[in-house]
Amino acid sequence: MQPLMERITGALAAVRNPRTGADVMAADMVRDIATTVDGKVRLTLLLAAQDDATLVRDVRQAIEALAGVSDVRVDVRDPAQTEPTPARRAPTSAPPAMNQPQAPATGGMGRALPVMDAAPKAPPKVPEPVAYPQLGRIIAVSSGKGGVGKSTVAVNLAVALAKMGKRVGIMDADIYGPNLPLMLGVDAAPAVVDEKIIPLEAYGIKVMSIGFLIEKEQPAIWRGPIVMKILTQFLKDVAWGQLDYFLVDMPPGTGDAQLSLVQATQVHGAVIVTTPQQVSVGDALRGVKMFERTAVPVLGIVENMSYFENPETGKPIAVFGTGGGARLATETNLPLIGQVPLDPRIQEGGDTGRPIVDAEPTSRAAKELEAIAQRVVERLVSIYGN
Ligand SMILES: Nc1ncnc2c1ncn2[C@@H]1O[C@H](COP(=O)(O)OP(=O)(O)OP(=O)(O)O)[C@@H](O)[C@H]1O
Structure with a gap:
């Protein structure tokens, strides 16, 4: 040989x-x-x-x-x-x-840092946003900081919308930690037919993830122009068919991907996910401001992990403090469109690819997530009509 x-x-x-x-x-x-x-x-x-x-x-x-x-x-x-x-x-x-990782250590954050953080030499050309009417209403689900449950909320909103009879697509734009494959239990290389990528399907929704394309277990080194490239490719080259709602699970923060998405297409609305803690709220406020600066209407604030329901008394126990979502809503003059309880079944479902809205539809968390989906639809109708 x-x-x-x-x-x-x-x-x-x-x-x-x-x-x-x-x-x-x-x-x-x-x-x-x-x-x-x-x-x-x-x-x-x-x-x-x-x-x-x-x-x-x-x-x-x-x-x-x-x-x-x-x-x-x-x-x-x-x-x-x-x-x-x-x-x-x-x-x-x-x-x-050779097999030693080349990327910098993650500093215990459980998230690989990009290895290419040198600023591009020339400012990248800002593309004109392109309309994708077949995607329906495009909704960015965003958070100021990581780990607040943004992907969980995005996935369950998508499944809840599908249960309402809507045609739904979801993609993640999280180059550092694409969660959709795990949370929806789908992970395969998508087929390509006639130069179009065929999205995977789960729970009646169409799914495309950067996780289907990039290497597992290696640091994501996609930056600036590459993020834009992937986002545009997902919007343009994926055979989504006609959709009513298209959700984008954004990476945390207010970085490249957020800007790339609003430069790539018209985003009809953003949902901001926070937890009740003050630090999370401060970060979320920056997220709200970023969308407002780019003229994307923020549909509302979702407070996740709001409380834990005492299994014996049914009474809420505040685990991460209280009132963060309401404070943010008041500060930004935006509606608080839901408070999702802390429920271990959410985490189990996230790890086994069964969103709680499907797995435990009668739970309080699932009902709240369905109510949030309903409010998102109502907000969009009030802004854009039917
Ligand atoms: N309400 C909840 N109750 C219990 N566990 C939850 C809840 N919401 C999210 N989780 C769990 O918390 C963890 C983080 O959630 P998730 O990945 O959705 O956060 P994220 O904000 O998207 O994080 P990342 O910054 O990594 O993208 C997951 O294990 C998820 O299952």
Whole structure:
């Protein structure tokens, strides 16, 4: 058999970039191929904003198919932010420490930090927002900080809307921690038919996640232009069909993805998720302001993990303080459209791919989430009509 390195470069020479027609080796899109004696392969793929993100998967699959390969990691970089090399670097044999992560430590936050945090040299061109009428009303579900239950709320709102007979799509734009595959129990490489990506389906909703495309267990290094690229591709190149509501599970904070989304299309409304604690409320306030600055109407505030229902008395116990959602609503003059209790079944359902609105429809949490979906619809109708 040929040496592994030669077989890798041979396999990559058969992976074509549909945008340019050239293979990824000839186009100099592959850097730093490294292998270990036990068949681990690591490489860097230079993916421009205009390139098809499914190339990452194609590259990985081409290498996985080779005999003797036990593990493949593809690090994605934006060529605009990568130092040009005068000549293509020769493939290197892997040093023994090859498998050590290259990204900075996460500082115990359980979330990988981006490895490419250098500012782009030239300001990126701001694209004109494009309308996607087939997606129906586009709703961003956002939070100021991570871990407040934004994805949980987004997923359950989507399922609740579907139970109301609406046609619903959901995508995540969370490059650092796409949660939808786990929460909805779907995780497969979506099929591509006639150059359109076919979304996966769960609980009557159509689903597309960055998690279906990017490498698992490796730091997300997609930044600025790549986020924009993925968002646009999900809006434009996914065969969503005609929808009534399209939910976007945003990454926490007020960064690239939020701006990219509002630059990519008209967002009809935002739902801001917070917990009752003051610190969470402060972050959420910044989120509200960001949407207001970009002329996206905030439909309302959802306070999650509001209270724990005492199983014996049925009385609420404030676990994370009280009143945060109401305070934020007063400060921003926005409606508080729901208070979702802390319920261990929400977490279990999130981990096993069964949203509580489907799994425990009679629970107080599920009923509240359904009521929130109803209020979101009413708010949208009051702003845009039917
Ligand atoms: N009301 C709730 N009761 C119990 N557990 C909850 C509740 N809401 C969310 N959780 C759990 O809290 C964790 C964080 O929720 P989730 O992933 O939805 O938050 P997030 O704000 O989207 O986080 P991230 O910043 O990672 O995207 C999950 O394990 C989820 O199941």
